[in-house]
Amino acid sequence: MKAIIVHSVSKNQRSLSIAKMMEGDLYRIEHVKRVYKSYFIQLLVYGYYTVSNKKVGLKPLNIDFQKYDEIYLISPVWAGRVNAYMRQFLKDNPFKNKKVHVIASCEGGYKDYFNSMKPLIDPSNQIVEETIYVKEERIK
Numbered sequence: 444m445k446a447i448i449v450h451s452v453s454k455n456q457r458s459l460s461i462a463k464m465m466e467g468d469l470y471r472i473e474h475v476k477r478v479y480k481s482y483f484i485q486l487l488v489y490g491y492y493t494v495s496n497k498k499v500g501l502k503p504l505n506i507d508f509q510k511y512d513e514i515y516l517i518s519p520v521w522a523g524r525v526n527a528y529m530r531q532f533l534k535d536n537p538f539k540n541k542k543v544h545v546i547a548s549c550e551g552g553y554k555d556y557f558n559s560m561k562p563l564i565d566p567s568n569q570i571v572e573e574t575i576y577v578k579e580e581r582i583k
């Protein structure tokens with residue numbers, strides 16, 4: 444069984460579109476606080492949360508990880524790395540012994556993305572996929 448875990452906030456909802464192409468149980472990471480609509484404010488506030496390692500509030504998801512052998516983590520790259528909300532989800536939900544697919548959406552700047560993800564995933568897991576979408580195009 445597959446759990447598709449997605450975080451997506453831009454008006455294009457690109458990560459969500461990618462997630463909907465996968466077959467499995469879809470879980471959406473949602474903010475406790477309202478999502479800022481302005482891209483400029485998002486860059487300032489969410490960029491700051493991401494680079495400063497700030498703890499952020501997530502709505503509870505209550506995933507029974509025992510049900511799943513594969514986990515898909517799909518989210519936008521922020522500040523070149525795993526964004527504050529996917530990072531918080533992984534800190535709050537440490538799963539083990541899964542096949543993990545790491546998939547990101549971005550505008551082209553993702554140099555540190557996969558490296559920033561690794562310390563957040565328990566070493567008992569196996570990362571079986573690292574995929575990047577730039578805008579709507581899969582490039583890696």
Ligand SMILES: Cc1cc2nc3c(=O)[nH]c(=O)nc-3n(C[C@H](O)[C@H](O)[C@H](O)COP(=O)(O)O)c2cc1C
Nearest residue numbers: 451452453456457458519521522523549550551552
């Ligand atoms: C705070 C913030 C930081 C971002 N940093 C990057 C970045 O470092 N590199 C990049 O290519 N895109 C960056 N973006 C753009 C998003 O990664 C991109 O628009 C993504 O496709 C949005 O996915 P979504 O529609 O699922 O939210 C950033 C966007 C925000 C809001």
